[in-house]
Amino acid sequence: MKPLIPTLLSLFVWTASPGWAATSQPRTTLLNEYTSQAKQADGSFAGFSAQRGEKFFQGNHTGGKPDTPSCTTCHNTSPMAMGQTRANKPIDPMAVSKTPDRFTDREKVEKWFTRNCQSVLGRECTPQEKGDVITYLGNL
Numbered sequence: 412m413k414p415l416i417p418t419l420l421s422l423f424v425w426t427a428s429p430g431w432a433a434t435s436q437p438r439t440t441l442l443n444e445y446t447s448q449a450k451q452a453d454g455s456f457a458g459f460s461a462q463r464g465e466k467f468f469q470g471n472h473t474g475g476k477p478d479t480p481s482c483t484t485c486h487n488t489s490p491m492a493m494g495q496t497r498a499n500k501p502i503d504p505m506a507v508s509k510t511p512d513r514f515t516d517r518e519k520v521e522k523w524f525t526r527n528c529q530s531v532l533g534r535e536c537t538p539q540e541k542g543d544v545i546t547y548l549g550n551l
Contacts, residue, residue, distance in 0.1 A: 437515040438507075442545060444517075448538035456539060464547025467540055468505075474533030482531060482544075490551050506551035514545050 442459065449456040469488065471480045478497070479485070486494040486505050494502035503510045514520055520541075528536035536544075 437517070438545065438549065441514060441517055441520060442542055445538040445542040445545075449542060452538060459539070459542040459546040461543070461547040461550045463539075464543035464545070468544055468547060472532050475529065475531040476533075479527075479530045482527065484531075485527075490548055505548050507549045508551055513548065520545075 446456075446459070449459075468482045468486075468490070473480070485496055486502060490505040491509055492504055494505070496502060503513075505513065507513050524536050524541055528534065528540075
């Protein structure tokens, strides 16, 4: 059996490292904002769901442009893999484990959710949809 102190110490060092803190804190702050907005929109909101986020990300939607019925149209069915825009430009993997700074720049996140939700859904994403997708991709 391993001594508990070194194991706990290594866990503390990993979670307290500047790289981890630098990328997780802005994402947590953004999710907290979406939580507040989701609660305002729906008093029964009980938290984000990676399962709903996966279903949303992988699913086909109506209302948007016919050539972009899903997030996976450009972002790939595997969030661990590179995607490609309709103009053939590469898109870094959506999984946070592959692209650690994903969802850390609020302005960028809002820009792309606004643009892509209009394209895929024909409307803006709700705060719950945004939070669910970030939760799903943050778990990968």
